[in-house]
Amino acid sequence: xxxxxxxxxxxxxxxxxxxxxxxxxxxxxxxxxxxxxxxxxxxxxxxxxxxxxxxxxxxxxxxxxxxxxxxxxxxxxxxxxxxxxxxxxxxxxxxxxxxxxxxxxxxxxxxxxxxxxxxxxxxxxxxxxxxxxxxxxxxxxxxxxxxxxxxxxxxxxxxxxxxxxxxxxxxxxxxxxxxxxxxxxxxxxxxxxxxxxxxxxxxxxxxxxxxxxxxxxxxxxxxxxxxxxxxxxxxxxxxxxxxxxxxxxxxxxxxxxxxxxxxxxxxxxxxxxxxxxxxxxxxxxxxxxxxxx
Amino acid sequence: xxxxxxxxxxxxxxxxxxxxxxxxxxxxxxxxxxxxxxxxxxxxxxxxxxxxxxxxxxxxxxxxxxxxxxxxxxxxxxxxxxxxxxxxxxxxxxxxxxxxxxxxxxxxxxxxxxxxxxxxxxxxxxxxxxxxxxxxxxxxxxxxxxxxxxxxxxxxxxxxxxxxxxxxxxxxxxxxxxxxxxxxxxxxxxxxxxxxxxxxxxxxxxxxxxxxxxxxxxxxxxxxxxxxxxxxxxxxxxxxxxxxxxxxxxxxxxxxxxxxxxxxxxxxxxxxxxxxxxxxxxxxxxxxxxxxxxxxxxxxxxxxxxxxxxxxxxxxxxxxxxxxxxxxxxxxxxxxxxxxxxxxxxxxxxxxxxxxxxxxxxxxxxxxxxxxxxxxxxxxxxxxxxxxxxxxxxxxxxxxxxxxxxxxxxxxxx
Numbered sequence: 001x002x003x004x005x006x007x008x009x010x011x012x013x014x015x016x017x018x019x020x021x022x023x024x025x026x027x028x029x030x031x032x033x034x035x036x037x038x039x040x041x042x043x044x045x046x047x048x049x050x051x052x053x054x055x056x057x058x059x060x061x062x063x064x065x066x067x068x069x070x071x072x073x074x075x076x077x078x079x080x081x082x083x084x085x086x087x088x089x090x091x092x093x094x095x096x097x098x099x100x101x102x103x104x105x106x107x108x109x110x111x112x113x114x115x116x117x118x119x120x121x122x123x124x125x126x127x128x129x130x131x132x133x134x135x136x137x138x139x140x141x142x143x144x145x146x147x148x149x150x151x152x153x154x155x156x157x158x159x160x161x162x163x164x165x166x167x168x169x170x171x172x173x174x175x176x177x178x179x180x181x182x183x184x185x186x187x188x189x190x191x192x193x194x195x196x197x198x199x200x201x202x203x204x205x206x207x208x209x210x211x212x213x214x215x216x217x218x219x220x221x222x223x224x225x226x227x228x229x230x231x232x233x234x235x236x237x238x239x240x241x242x243x244x245x246x247x248x249x250x251x252x253x254x255x256x257x258x259x260x261x262x263x264x265x266x267x268x269x270x271x272x273x274x275x276x277x278x279x280x281x282x283x284x285x286x287x288x289x290x291x292x293x
Numbered sequence: 294x295x296x297x298x299x300x301x302x303x304x305x306x307x308x309x310x311x312x313x314x315x316x317x318x319x320x321x322x323x324x325x326x327x328x329x330x331x332x333x334x335x336x337x338x339x340x341x342x343x344x345x346x347x348x349x350x351x352x353x354x355x356x357x358x359x360x361x362x363x364x365x366x367x368x369x370x371x372x373x374x375x376x377x378x379x380x381x382x383x384x385x386x387x388x389x390x391x392x393x394x395x396x397x398x399x400x401x402x403x404x405x406x407x408x409x410x411x412x413x414x415x416x417x418x419x420x421x422x423x424x425x426x427x428x429x430x431x432x433x434x435x436x437x438x439x440x441x442x443x444x445x446x447x448x449x450x451x452x453x454x455x456x457x458x459x460x461x462x463x464x465x466x467x468x469x470x471x472x473x474x475x476x477x478x479x480x481x482x483x484x485x486x487x488x489x490x491x492x493x494x495x496x497x498x499x500x501x502x503x504x505x506x507x508x509x510x511x512x513x514x515x516x517x518x519x520x521x522x523x524x525x526x527x528x529x530x531x532x533x534x535x536x537x538x539x540x541x542x543x544x545x546x547x548x549x550x551x552x553x554x555x556x557x558x559x560x561x562x563x564x565x566x567x568x569x570x571x572x573x574x575x576x577x578x579x580x581x582x583x584x585x586x587x588x589x590x591x592x593x594x595x596x597x598x599x600x601x602x603x604x605x606x607x608x609x610x611x612x613x614x615x616x617x618x619x620x621x622x623x624x625x626x627x628x629x630x631x632x633x634x635x636x637x638x639x640x641x642x643x644x645x646x647x648x649x650x651x652x653x654x655x656x657x658x659x660x661x662x663x664x665x666x667x668x669x670x671x672x673x674x675x676x677x678x679x680x681x682x683x684x685x686x687x688x689x690x691x692x693x694x695x696x697x698x699x700x701x702x703x704x705x706x707x
Contacts, residue, residue, distance in 0.1 A: 046368040047392040067676075131474075131536040151474070151536030153688050239476050240535045241683030256365040258672030258704055 033272065039265035046261035058266035068267055070242055071250035077157060078246065079225035082164055086221050087214070089169045094176035095206075108177075111170030119167065123235030126150075126163040150236050153243030160244060163231060168224075172217050179213030180206065215286040219279060226275055247271055321606040322352045326370065327380035328363030332559045333593060336624050340613075343620040348609045361477075364671060367394060377601040378610065383414045383425050383591025384665040387707045390417035396597040397422060401608065406615035411633035414591035414662060423596040424611055427630040429558040430575060430649055431485050431588035431661065437572040437644065439466065439552050447576045450583040458528050461552045468528040470551035472542040473535050473682060479522065480670070480678035482555040485578055486518040488664040489585040499667025503705060509698040517581060519681060519691060525555060526685045535686070539563065547571045557590065561629035561643065575645040577657070587652040590661035592630060669707040676701055 043054040062068050093111060097104050114122065127150060134147035149159025183206060191201045229248035232238055238245035238253070245253070247267065255264020327337060337355045344351055356376070358366055363381050367389070370376060375394065379385075389395050398404065399421040404412055407424055415423035440447070443464060448454040458468040473479055491498050491514055501507040509515040529551075530537065543563035545551045554560060555578055564571050577585035595614060597607050613620065618637050625632050625639030631649070632638045652658055668674055680694040689697075 046364070047371065047394070127474075127536075127538070131533075131538060132541070146532075148533065148536040151533065153683070153686050237474070237476055239679065239682055240473070240686050241688060242679045243683070243686075243688070245679075252365075253676075254672075256368065256671075257361065257675065259364065260672065260704065261368070 036265045036272075037269055039262050040269050042262040043260075044262045045259040046255065047259070051262075054262055058263045059270075061263060062267060062270060067242060067245070068247075068250055068254075071245045071247045074157070074243070074245060075226060075228070075247040078160065078228060079222055081157070081161055082225040082228075083218060083222045085161060085165055086169060086172055087217055089165055090172035090217065091176050091210075093169060093173045094180055095202075097173070097177060098180040108170075108174070111173060113170070114167045115171040117167065119230040120234045122163060122167045123231045123233065126159070126166075127235045130159060150244075151240065153240050156236055156240065156244045160228075160231060160236070163235070164225075164228075167231075168221075172221065175216055176210065176213050179210045183209045211286070215283070218286065219282045222282065223275060223279060226271070226278070320350050320352060321603055322354050323378060323603055323606050323610060324354045324376040325356070325378040325380060326363070326366055326376040327355060327357045328360040328366070328382075328385075329357055329380070330360055330559060330592075332562050332628050332630075336593075336627060339620055339623045339627075340610075343617045344610055344613050347613050347617070348606075351606045351609055353610070361671070364388075375598040375600050377598055377603045377607055379596045379598055381594055381596065383423075383594050384662055384670065384707065385594065386415055386417050386423050386596065387662075387666050388669070389596065390420070390422045391707075393599055395422040396599045396601060396604075398424075398597055398611070401611070403608070403612045403615040406635050408633050408635055410589075410660070411591055414660060415594060415596075423594040424614060425591040425633050426593040426595060426614060427625060427628060428633050429590040429592045429630055429661075430645070431481070431557040431590055432575045432577045433553050433555050434546070434560060434564075434573050434575050434645065435553045436546055436549055436551075437574045439549055440574075447574070448579050449576075449585075450579050451581060454579045457552075458524075462528070466549070467530055467545070467551040468553060469525045470542050470546040470554040471525060471529040471534045472537050472539045473526070473685070474537060475539060476675065476678045476682060478539075478556070479681050480674045481557065482525065482578075483518065483522055483677065483681060484661070484664050484668075484674055485555060485588055486521045486580075487515075487668070488588055488659055488661065489577060489580040490514055490518055490582075492664045492667060493580070493584075493586065493659060494582075496663060497667070499664075499705060502668070503702055505702075510692060510695040511699075514581070515698075516691070516695065519684075519694065521578070522681050523685065535682070543567065546573075557588075558630050561645070565629065565641070569642075572644045574648045576648065577652070586657045586659040587649065588661050589658050591633070593624075593628075666707055668705050673698075673701050673705040 039051070040058055041054060041056070042051040043058070044051045097108055101107075117125075130147050130150050138145050138147060149155040149162070187205050187209070188201055191205060196204065227248055228246050229252070232244050232246060232249055236244040238249045248271070251264050251267045251271070254267060255261045258264075325337070327333075329336075334357075337353075337357055341353045341355070344353055356366070360382060363379075363385070367375075367379070371394070379389065379395070381389070386395070395417075397420045399416075401421075403424070404421060407415070411425040411428065412421060415421055415425045435447070439445075439461075443460065445457055445460055446453075448457045461468040471478065495501065495507075498507055502509075509519075526534070534542075539560075540563055542551075543554070543560055544567045546554050547564055547567040564573060575587065577587045579585050595611060597604070597611075601607060615634055621632060621634055621637035622640050625637075626641045629641060629643065630639070665674075677694075677698045680689060680697040683689040684691055684694040
């Protein structure tokens with residue numbers, strides 16, 4: 001009797017801890033997602049009281065809509081290149097700063113400062129850089145390099161990738177740096193005694209020991225890349241043409257600007273599905289690798 | 294004696310404390326959602342000051358967003374409660390009134406202070422829904438000095454325009470100033486062309502388009518209109534236009550590096566910022582038949598929401614807007630736009646005004662809403678602009694761009 005009442009008290013305590021979080025999660029995530037799914041089954045324009053039922057036609061239309069497919073393709077390209085480039089650069093800088101170079105703190109601060117700038121501002125800064133500052137510098141130095149990367153559909157992705165590296169490499173570098181500093185020194189000492197070269201030490205000790213940092217950085221960068229939007233708002237406006245329209249930009253243009261709230265909701269449902277799928281896959285694969293280590 | 298003094302002091306103190314409350318009217322806060330263009334930034338402060346000077350009990354609570362974001366905000370507030378006043382553009386009247394978002398202001402005395410053409414622009418299906426406060430003129434802005442020094446006359450036909458382009462090219466001057474990095478500028482010029490070549494002749498072209506009786510890909514004139522975009526692109530700084538910002542591009546027109554710009558009054562602010570003495574004029578972009586008109590666009594428009602319970606306070610705000618000369622001058626001078634309020638006008642020097650006056654006198658003026666109310670901006674005109682940009686950059690063909698416009702038929706109605 002006494003035990004069961006203690007159990008109830010423990011259950012109540014657990015519930016009191018879980019319920020507030022569950023309520024916030026339900027109101028902030030589950031209900032909006034449910035509403036989004038409901039809207040995705042309608043052809044609602046976002047204004048009228050009537051919500052005409054459309055069934056699954058919005059989902060079918062996604063595959064027929066060349067602009068949405070183009071936006072998906074751009075987002076995938078951006079995500080793949082950005083995830084690879086940002087991880088490599090962040091790791092390289094982290095390794096460099098983990099060594100014995102002078103003025104580490106200054107470099108670390110300089111690299112971190114762009115993270116504090118809003119992406120909208122970063123986009124605007126780089127629009128100016130590419131259109132005014134760098135061409136002027138190029139002309140002053142007598143160079144013939146064309147820096148107007150945002151000005152052509154062929155170069156806009158590269159231009160945006162450069163900006164994204166500039167802004168976020170410092171942030172991910174700090175995570176790798178923290179990982180590097182937590183690698184036990186004894187492992188390197190033992191490897192040196194065994195005659196392992198620095199490169200071998202890097203690939204056999206550093207990289208495996210950074211597995212948790214890789215998990216955080218790869219998942220974080222790829223999810224962030226799939227959601228890229230605000231950087232384009234102030235820099236390319238999704239253009240030239242539609243050449244830098246990300247999937248979120250397409251959702252906004254369709255649902256809000258284009259008054260196709262139902263169709264926009266369907267596209268956003270596909271984005272949520274892809275995000276969940278990628279996060280689950282990455283976490284599954286990377287965590288398994290961490291366990292093996 | 295002492296008691297009497299104490300009583301007297303207490304009485305005076307009580308009166309002094311009670312008086313402000315006794316005579317002051319109940320304060321009313323009017324919520325305003327304003328979708329502004331960049332040229333309109335700051336006018337909300339002028340309006341708040343003017344309203345509080347005349348009606349201290351009326352407080353204005355502003356939320357300012359970019360005009361393209363206004364529909365998103367309206368959708369949000371349709372669920373949580375609309376603001377009392379919505380500020381947008383003349384073309385928003387049809388979009389919002391048709392969805393029962395606006396309340397009628399028909400018969401209000403302050404409408405008599407608005408010029409008749411602008412009252413018409415603020416109405417929908419016979420009811421007045423908004424005060425159109427200022428107007429923009431759209432056409433080809435040109436560097437008057439360049440034209441004069443080189444003995445070039447304003448072109449009226451396509452053949453004359455081509456001759457002007459050739460002349461400027463031979464002089465080493467870029468014929469057209471553009472900043473296609475702003476996709477809206479492509480959308481804007483395309484609609485200017487459509488108004489003079491399509492809607493001027495077939496006012497219900499948009500309805501016919503939706504009914505499947507007209508189309509972009511099947512219409513030679515629509516093809517010609519897209520061709521004008523190419524004409525401009527071929528005669529501007531092609532390598533730079535998709536990265537050059539408006540301020541820099543406008544600066545080049547002022548400095549005489551370019552001769553013309555297809556644009557609207559919103560560019561005047563930049564022109565005069567670069568050089569307050571810049572002499573410029575305006576003419577309609579020549580159409581196929583040589584009878585193009587200067588385009589008049591109802592711009593800042595104050596609309597009353599359908600759900601407000603503060604009609605009296607809104608009437609006071611609208612009365613101030615249509616009667617306060619100082620306020621009007623401040624706004625028109627800041628935005629460098631034309632007034633639609635009787636007896637109130639800008640005081641800034643607008644060198645293109647003499648051209649505007651000539652076109653107005655000849656009745657060579659057409660309302661931009663003749664096109665904007667046939668083919669909506671958001672989701673149609675702006676999407677067409679993206680396809681035109683892709684075509685100009687060679688990643689789409691002209692036919693693909695025209696067919697893409699046709700594919701958006703269902704989403705073209707305002």
